[in-house]
Structures are given as C-alpha cells and as structure tokens.
Amino acid sequence: MANLTVNIGKLKLKNPVMVASGTFGYAEEFKDFIDLKKLGAIVTKTITLKPRKGNPGPRTCETPAGMLNSIGLENPGIEGFIAEKLPILKKIGVPAIISIASEGEAGEFVELSRRLDKIKEVSAIELNISCPNIRDKSRLISQDAQATYELVRSVRKVTQKTLITKLSPNVTSIVEIAKAAQAGGSDALSLINTLTGMSIDVRRRRPKIASIVAGLSGPAIKPVAVRMCWEVYKAVDLPIIGMGGIMNTEDALEFLIAGASAVSVGTGNFINPKASVEIIAGLKNYMTKNRINDIKNIVGSLKT
Amino acid sequence: MAYQAKAKILKNSCVGGNYFKMEISCPRVSKSALSGQFVNLKISDRFIPLLRRPISIHNVRGSKIELLYEVVGKGTELLSRKKAGEELDLIGPLGNSFSYVAKRTPILVAGGMGVAPLVFLADKLKKQKPLVLVGAKTKKQILCVKEFEKIGCAVKTATDDGSVGFKGRVTDMLKNLLSTIDYRQLTLYACGPKPMLKAVSVIAKIKNIPAQVSLEEHMACGIGACLGCVVNTKKGMKRVCKEGLVFDSGEIIW
Ligand SMILES: Cc1cc2nc3c(=O)[nH]c(=O)nc-3n(C[C@H](O)[C@H](O)[C@H](O)COP(=O)(O)OP(=O)(O)OC[C@H]3O[C@@H](n4cnc5c(N)ncnc54)[C@H](O)[C@@H]3O)c2cc1C
Ligand SMILES: Cc1cc2nc3c(=O)[nH]c(=O)nc-3n(C[C@H](O)[C@H](O)[C@H](O)COP(=O)(O)O)c2cc1C
Ligand code: FES
Numbered sequence: 073m074a075n076l077t078v079n080i081g082k083l084k085l086k087n088p089v090m091v092a093s094g095t096f097g098y099a100e101e102f103k104d105f106i107d108l109k110k111l112g113a114i115v116t117k118t119i120t121l122k123p124r125k126g127n128p129g130p131r132t133c134e135t136p137a138g139m140l141n142s143i144g145l146e147n148p149g150i151e152g153f154i155a156e157k158l159p160i161l162k163k164i165g166v167p168a169i170i171s172i173a174s175e176g177e178a179g180e181f182v183e184l185s186r187r188l189d190k191i192k193e194v195s196a197i198e199l200n201i202s203c204p205n206i207r208d209k210s211r212l213i214s215q216d217a218q219a220t221y222e223l224v225r226s227v228r229k230v231t232q233k234t235l236i237t238k239l240s241p242n243v244t245s246i247v248e249i250a251k252a253a254q255a256g257g258s259d260a261l262s263l264i265n266t267l268t269g270m271s272i273d274v275r276r277r278r279p280k281i282a283s284i285v286a287g288l289s290g291p292a293i294k295p296v297a298v299r300m301c302w303e304v305y306k307a308v309d310l311p312i313i314g315m316g317g318i319m320n321t322e323d324a325l326e327f328l329i330a331g332a333s334a335v336s337v338g339t340g341n342f343i344n345p346k347a348s349v350e351i352i353a354g355l356k357n358y359m360t361k362n363r364i365n366d367i368k369n370i371v372g373s374l375k376t
Numbered sequence: 377m378a379y380q381a382k383a384k385i386l387k388n389s390c391v392g393g394n395y396f397k398m399e400i401s402c403p404r405v406s407k408s409a410l411s412g413q414f415v416n417l418k419i420s421d422r423f424i425p426l427l428r429r430p431i432s433i434h435n436v437r438g439s440k441i442e443l444l445y446e447v448v449g450k451g452t453e454l455l456s457r458k459k460a461g462e463e464l465d466l467i468g469p470l471g472n473s474f475s476y477v478a479k480r481t482p483i484l485v486a487g488g489m490g491v492a493p494l495v496f497l498a499d500k501l502k503k504q505k506p507l508v509l510v511g512a513k514t515k516k517q518i519l520c521v522k523e524f525e526k527i528g529c530a531v532k533t534a535t536d537d538g539s540v541g542f543k544g545r546v547t548d549m550l551k552n553l554l555s556t557i558d559y560r561q562l563t564l565y566a567c568g569p570k571p572m573l574k575a576v577s578v579i580a581k582i583k584n585i586p587a588q589v590s591l592e593e594h595m596a597c598g599i600g601a602c603l604g605c606v607v608n609t610k611k612g613m614k615r616v617c618k619e620g621l622v623f624d625s626g627e628i629i630w
Contacts, residue, residue, distance in 0.1 A: 345380055
C-alpha cells in the first residue's frame with residue numbers, strides 16, 4: 073500500500089490533496105459531485121471578523137488559460153461562519169483549515185485566531201496576508217518581510233494550532249518573505265495566492281472586472297507557482313502547500329517534485345469538480361507504477 | 377441534486393443568423409430538470425476556453441434536453457462546431473426554478489436570448505394559456521415565436537426598429553397592454569438583459585403584480601463556490617447561480 077500521509081505542522085493528513093481557499097466555498101457546494109471525506113483537507117473561503125459584502129460586479133472574467141477574480145472577501149464574518157458553516161465542516165469530518173484575513177488592522181488576525189483556537193474542529197489556521205482584492209491594495213502584509221514577521225509572531229502567541237501563512241507571488245523575493253514567516257513561528261507555507269492582473273474590453277475601453285485590478289489564477293500561473301515552491305523549498309525548512317493552476321495529477325506531481333509537501337486545487341475545481349479526488353487516485357497510481365511506497369519520497373525529488 | 381455527466385449530442389444546427397439549437401441526451405439531468413434551470417458545459421479539453429459556459433435549459437422532451445444559444449465568442453463558436461455523436465461534459469441541472477402560481481394568467485416577457493428558458497416554462501404552464509411578449513433589437517433577433525405558438529401561447533412581438541410587431545421596447549408594450557386589461561389576476565415571468573428586467577420590476581411594483589425575473593451574471597463555477605455571480609438583494613448578497621437564477625422582482629436591489 074502506497075503511503076500518502078503527510079504532516080503539515082502538527083496536522084497529519086491522510087493524503088496531500090486539499091482544496092484552495094475561495095474556490096470550494098465551505099465545501100457543501102461540492103457534495104453532489106465528490107465524496108468529500110476523501111480529501112486530505114479543506115481550506116475554507118477566507119473569513120474576517122465582521123461580515124463583508126465583497127466587491128461590485130463583474131467579479132470574474134476569463135483570460136488565456138486562466139481567470140481573473142475580484143471577489144473582495146465576501147464572507148459571513150466569524151460569527152456567521154461558526155453558526156452556519158462550521159457545523160457542515162464538522163459533519164464532513166475532514167481536517168478543516170480556516171483561512172482568515174483582516175480588513176485593515178493586523179490586530180484582527182490576532183482576535184480571529186484567538187477565537188478559532190478555542191474550537192476543536194478547527195484543524196489549522198491559514199493566514200491570508202496576500203489577498204489582492206481588499207481596498208487598501210497599496211501594500212499587502214506579505215509584500216513586507218518585517219510586517220509578515222510581526223504578524224505571524226503576534227498570532228503565534230495566541231494559538232497552538234498549526235499556522236499556515238499564505239504568501240503572495242507579487243513580490244521581488246518570495247524567499248525573503250517565507251523566511252520572515254518562518255522566523256515569526258509559522259508551521260507551514262501556502263504558495264501561491266493569485267498574481268495581480270488586468271483585462272480590458274477593447275470595444276468599450278473598459279476594464280472587464282469592476283475593480284479594474286484583480287487576481288489571476290489557473291493553468292496560466294502554474295510555472296510561476298512551481299518556480300516559487302522550488303525556490304522556497306531550497307531555502308526554508310517548512311512544509312509547503314503548493315498551488316496555482318493544478319488541473320490534474322501531472323500538475324500536482326510537478327509541485328511535489330519541486331518541493332511541496334501537499335497541494336491545493338483551486339480554479340481547477342470550477343472546471344472539473346472531481347479534480348481533487350481524481351488527483352488522489354492519480355497519485356496512488358503513479359506511486360504504484362513507479363514503485364514508490366511513500367509520497368514523501370517524491371517531495372523535493374527534482375533532479376538537477 | 378446536480379450531476380456531472382457526459383451528454384451525447386443528438387443534433388446541433390443553425391436556426392438562422394448566429395443562433396444554434398442543440399439537442400443532447402442526458403437522462404439523469406433531464407429527469408430532474410425544472411424550468412428556469414441551466415446546465416454548465418465544458419466546451420474544450422484544452423485550457424482555452426478554460427471555464428465552463430452556462431446555457432439555459434430551453435426545453436426537455438423525455439431524456440432529451442434542448443439548448444438554444446447564440447454564437448458570441450470563442451466558447452459558443454466551438455460549441456457550434458460540435459457534431460451529432462460527440463460527447464459533452466455537463467453539470468446540471470443548476471439553479472432554482474420558476475414557481476408556478478395557480479389561478480393567475482401568466483405573461484412571459486422575453487428580451488433577446490431571454491426567450492431560451494421561457495419556452496420550457498411556457499410548456500409547463502400551457503394549461504394556463506400564457507401570453508408571451510418577445511422583444512429584440514430587430515426582426516432577425518426575434519426567436520421562438522413558432523415554438524410558443526405550437527405550445528398554444530398567444531405571442532406579441534416588439535422590435536426597437538419596428539421591423540416586426542410593436543415599434544419600441546417590449547416593456548413599453550407590456551405597459552400599454554396593462555393599461556387596457558384587468559391585471560389583477562396576472563403573474564409575470566421575465567428573462568432578458570438587466571435593464572429590461574429592472575423595467576419589468578418597476579411595472580410590477582406599480583401595478584402590484586407578482587413577477588419572477590431570471591437573472592444572468594458572469595459565472596466562474598456555476599455551483600455556488602466562487603461568489604463571482606452575486607446580486608444585491610433585500611436579504612443580502614445572493615448567488616445568481618445558486619439562489620437564482622429566478623428571483624422575485626421585488627427582492628432585487630437594482
Ligand atoms: C445562467 C446563464 C444562462 C445562459 N443561458 C444562455 C442561453 O440559453 N443561450 C445563450 O445563447 N446564452 C446563454 N447565456 C450566455 C452565455 O453563457 C454566454 O454567451 C457565453 O458564456 C459566452 O461564451 P463565449 O466563449 O462564446 O464568449 P466570450 O468570448 O467568453 O465572451 C463573449 C461575450 O459574452 C459575455 N460572457 C462571457 N461569459 C459569460 C458568462 N459566463 N455569462 C454571461 N455572459 C458572458 C462576455 O462578457 C462577452 O460580452 C447564459 C448565461 C448565464 C450566466
Ligand atoms: C474565485 C477565487 C476566489 C479566491 N478567494 C480566495 C480567498 O478568499 N482566500 C485566499 O487565500 N485565496 C483565495 N483565492 C486564491 C486561491 O486560493 C489560490 O491561491 C489561487 O487561485 C491559485 O490557485 P489556482 O490557480 O489553482 O486557482 C481565490 C481564487 C479564486 C479563483
Ligand atoms: S458562479 Fe460561482 S458562485 Fe455563482
């Protein structure tokens with residue numbers, strides 16, 4: 073039997089395939105299409121302290137082999153999440169990783185983490201310090217090593233749960249930010265959030281997304297994401313959750329070979345809701361065929 | 377319950393201009409399909425076009441689902457080139473549905489491609505003898521008149537340029553009509569561009585007629601997961617693909 077289990081901080085996953093924040097709702101949306109219990113973990117849509125209405129539409133558009141989105145972190149707030157969404161996740165029984173963000177104050181991350189720390193069903197917390205779709209876009213926390221360090225450190229003080237820091241690719245050196253998150257006490261890293269991009273309707277000379285600048289995801293960003301996983305793998309000793317354009321088993325393997333310990337399916341869920349479970353089966357197949365008994369032997373196995 | 381299924385294409389042909397009609401066989405989906413619902417089609421195995429394309433259920437006959445679509449870009453262009461016998465990966469049926477109101481005469485108001493789901497609805501409502509108002513820019517874009525008549529509906533048309541029927545907006549035709557008849561026992565159903573739906577909802581409010589409108593928004597997932605398609609309502613943000621497509625017109629904050 074191929075061993076697919078992986079460890080992300082204190083969290084032990086039965087397989088390395090999870091679903092990315094914001095692309096899987098709160099999981100119930102996929103119950104008609106897949107057996108949710110098969111997933112390694114579920115990362116929820118990012119939540120904030122207060123409910124958010126999100127950005128005006130149009131919020132999405134297609135680009136070559138990708139898509140742009142500017143949802144603006146629409147979410148029911150932590151109270152709404154605990155009341156309406158958490159019971160569903162609890163019932164599914166798969167490790168639930170709760171993604172959190174702040175609308176401004178970094179202190180909001182601390183407050184949210186303090187609340188989530190008390191909830192048994194919360195398996196880990198993902199710090200979304202890299203969402204490009206909130207109002208103050210001038211600078212993301214994940215674009216500043218010192219701010220990243222300080223934020224992770226202050227959250228680390230209030231929770232024993234596994235802490236995952238999700239980084240932005242919109243930086244000069246992803247390694248520098250990854251090191252800052254590690255120094256702050258992060259247990260793992262999620263790589264990558266969307267790349268900022270823009271698309272224009274030339275007939276109307278208007279932006280295709282109401283908020284003009286939006287986040288690019290899908291197959292178009294995969295090479296960037298794989299490169300960043302590889303750079304961080306070489307420089308930082310933390311488990312990496314790799315994502316960006318994963319559509320099938322081969323894509324997932326690219327990330328694992330580059331150094332990711334686990335992978336997340338994002339935009340791929342929209343095109344093929346079964347993508348995540350097909351990848352789990354595909355990885356098993358690949359291991360059997362290549363006589364690999366432990367998935368950990370694939371991680372970082374790039375030959376150079 | 378929605379399914380991800382392989383549908384077999386039975387027929388795919390041009391019905392004039394850029395308009396195509398496709399017949400597919402997909403028993404699991406056709407069995408549970410309700411009027412007002414849609415399917416989300418994977419058009420290519422490649423990454424361009426990447427996302428699925430949402431298309432309304434135009435009608436259902438046994439295990440057969442009919443789709444009526446206009447070629448407007450690369451996705452629908454590729455769709456138009458598919459041949460009978462090919463398979464199509466489809467998710468459906470998606471969204472809520474129109475609700476039927478007993479003892480009220482239905483008036484269906486269609487703008488442009490908005491006729492697509494209303495044929496299925498007219499078929500379901502045929503005992504109540506619906507009146508159908510079809511509007512478009514010009515004669516060539518007036519679709520499905522014969523289909524509605526075959527079902528037994530009375531049909532009136534309106535065009536912006538007056539090339540057929542009433543000259544002007546379909547909503548102006550509706551307004552004129554309501555000033556000549558007793559509208560207390562009517563119910564409205566509308567599908568079309570947003571400004572048209574807004575105009576219908578204003579009329580419905582003034583005359584106090586219940587109205588259901590079928591909305592359309594850009595969709596990335598079609599299954600309620602991405603929050604890309606939301607509309608602002610009196611009860612908060614709602615996903616058009618999940619809590620819609622059909623809303624009570626009074627619920628929408630236009
Ligand atoms: C719920 C729903 C039901 C629909 N039912 C029908 C139908 O029965 N018949 C029909 O002809 N069309 C229908 N449409 C519209 C149809 O989905 C779009 O025309 C199609 O996705 C365009 O794809 P494309 O690749 O050909 O065009 P693109 O090159 O992608 O775009 C061409 C134009 O279509 C618009 N468009 C692109 N994607 C969408 C989208 N997801 N939703 C709305 N507009 C879009 C673009 O803004 C652009 O103006 C429906 C849309 C929705 C949301
Ligand atoms: C519609 C949409 C919404 C997203 N919302 C979030 C979010 O709320 N929080 C977050 O951390 N990432 C969010 N993301 C980013 C994804 O989690 C992921 O990092 C990114 O899309 C790259 O992976 P992909 O190419 O497989 O989609 C969102 C992505 C999309 C497409
Ligand atoms: S299209 Fe994704 S939520 Fe409606």
